[in-house]
């Protein structure tokens with residue numbers, strides 16, 4: 012462990028030095044890569060400060076100042092920095108370091124993924140490559156020469172344009188790249204390896220030809236087509252929607268199997284987790300296809316929101332991430348069903364972001380204190396950050412939002428700026444005051460709206476009284492009122508009216524006149540703000556909203572609210588009798604005409620995670636039992652309808668247009684219910700045998716795992732044999748087995764840990780077993796024996812030494828212990844305390860453990 016002092020937003024100071032240009036030369040070798048880093052540096056303040064460069068885990072070979080080698084007395088070296096005592100104003104500093112990519116299991120800086128070299132520099136990985144001013148507001152022009160063995164590494168890639176290439180002695184060759192754009196070092200990338208390349212091109216709106224190149228492991232070319240198509244759609248969408256055009260002559264994407272996150276937007280050279288590139292009918296699900304397109308879009312959109320305009324410091328991460336997630340969500344909505352995309356985004360937010368915001372790591376979308384930056388690539392910064400941008404979009408409307416964006420780029424192109432700069436541009440460009448709105452950037456926690464209605468028949472006046480509650484938290488003991496845009500629809504017999512109101516005080520009244528009968532309120536249409544709503548509407552009203560509201564989110568949400576109420580009732584009293592009306596309402600959804608994908612969402616019960624969020628504290632098994640009861644109730648009550656739909660939608664040849672995808676989703680929701688009924692056990696088994704695509708195959712195995720089907724072990728064996736050579740599908744294979752829902756799971760896990768393909772060093776694989784079990788097998792994760800918690804803690808401890816970032820992500824379900832009953836809390840805490848005593852505790856884990864146990 013190195014730097015144990017947290018950094019504070021308020022302490023920000025601009026750099027005393029600028030780096031005008033950075034010339035890098037890499038001589039690649041597995042365990043001893045030599046990096047020559049020649050920087051043209053200029054002092055830009057009049058302070059006589061020494062130059063302090065960041066560096067970690069580097070072997071320093073030499074330092075030269077204006078071509079003269081410095082002796083050891085002329086610089087100071089420690090674990091995290093290299094300090095040069097110089098008064099020079101303008102100088103060339105050449106630093107030579109040696110690094111060990113092969114043993115870099117943290118996958119930060121330069122590392123090996125299989126046979127290829129690749130980099131991940133965001134947030135602070137560049138300092139593991141060379142000594143540098145590793146901060147996003149130091150922007151330089153990069154030239155990169157890559158040298159490696161020609162046979163093993165025929166492709167040598169870096170950012171920008173190729174300016175030179177040639178052969179060298181000893182079977183080596185080199186390629187030199189130059190990036191004409193100023194960039195911070197976190198956007199630096201280098202890749203060397205042997206690949207298959209999918210080549211295409213795109214002509215931008217102003218007629219420039221851009222070469223598109225997608226690098227995948229040999230043999231995977233057919234699986235790259237979808238990513239290429241997605242890239243072109245993204246390029247076109249950004250031109251049409253925001254007038255933003257690509258700016259280099261080449262755009263490269265490389266897919267690698269070892270990657271901590273989803274992907275990385277390095278200028279002109281994106282590096283991707285292969286999970287978000289490779290897809291074909293037999294190996295990828297509909298969800299995989301959707302995600303590939305969304306992540307390709309996300310990284311592409313970063314070229315403007317992130318690269319052309321970047322962050323001043325890492326506290327501003329949401330400046331680029333919240334905005335870019337908003338942009339990719341809008342893109343997905345335009346490419347598919349906007350309603351279904353929105354519902355799925357809301358589900359993620361409610362299940363995971365709300366949990367984060369209620370837990371020990373709660374932070375505002377612009378955090379104020381950071382120990383390990385990698386811990387802040389969170390659902391809050393990304394997903395809540397996107398909701399905050401969406402609220403600006405709602406307040407301004409599409410046209411003014413665009414005016415604000417235009418001004419943002421006009422003002423800040425080529426600069427490193429803050430979230431305040433962004434909001435100011437949106438306010439100035441649109442003429443709309445956003446000063447109170449800015450509090451969303453500094454306040455953590457999920458606001459709760461308390462809604463009351465009253466009706467004056469005489470005056471024909473309908474009144475909504477809305478209060479906002481921003482509960483104080485340990486991190487922020489005082490909270491302020493937020494500006495909250497609320498969309499709603501009033502439903503009455505003869506009309507529907509839509510309204511946008513803004514709540515800015517702690518409590519406000521909103522009056523609607525001209526009603527002879529009390530209207531019904533479809534509240535928070537489109538989920539116009541990331542809040543919880545406490546609005547005790549009657550069940551008949553919810554049932555009506557389910558069918559009558561114009562907004563699909565409202566229709567879906569009313570159904571979810573009804574279900575949630577009954578689940579709460581069942582948690583209180585397991586003998587609670589569920590009303591037959593529920594079956595009637597669901598029968599309507601199932602049988603009336605309508606969009607299949609939307610129906611699939613409407614028929615899906617709220618998830619365990621979404622429900623946990625609604626309790627202060629809960630016995631997880633009680634909640635799971637309640638869920639099981641309502642699931643069975645619906646399955647039994649609608650068995651023949653589910654079966655009919657299932658039959659109607661089965662046996663069709665695979666197609667991947669929107670309609671077919673929606674129908675497949677609906678069919679599989681029907682199958683999910685039916686799989687809980689003994690009369691229909693053969694359906695999942697048959698679907699596995701007959702499936703011609705991965706969506707159906709996976710659904711069949713998934714439901715067998717969830718129902719602990721007797722046929723599961725035989726079919727998963729078959730699945731494993733078939734896919735043994737395909738890593739991304741083997742991830743699914745581990746994941747499915749981790750979900751098996753009976754006592755035998757612990758023996759199964761013990762066997763799987765010993766599986767020859769279970770490689771803890773591969774993040775996707777680690778997540779597919781450990782993450783899947785602890786996140787998606789709650790009944791056994793929370794088992795009172797404590798075995799589930801121990802299983803997770805054991806692997807987190809091992810990963811602490813291998814890959815702290817992955818360890819720190821996987822620990823999430825343990826640090827959210829406060830949501831559960833006291834017995835479980837105690838057991839979970841024991842594991843956390845044990846982890847906190849690890850001898851080599853990483854910054855990543857330390858920060859979370861301190862927060863959870865503090």
Ligand code: ARG
Nearest residue numbers: 133134272274275276385388
């Ligand atoms: N900027 C990347 C993205 O959102 C994420 C990179 C984060 N990497 C990390 N090691 N924290 O696409």
Ligand code: ZN
Nearest residue numbers: 309313332335
């Ligand atoms: Zn991003």
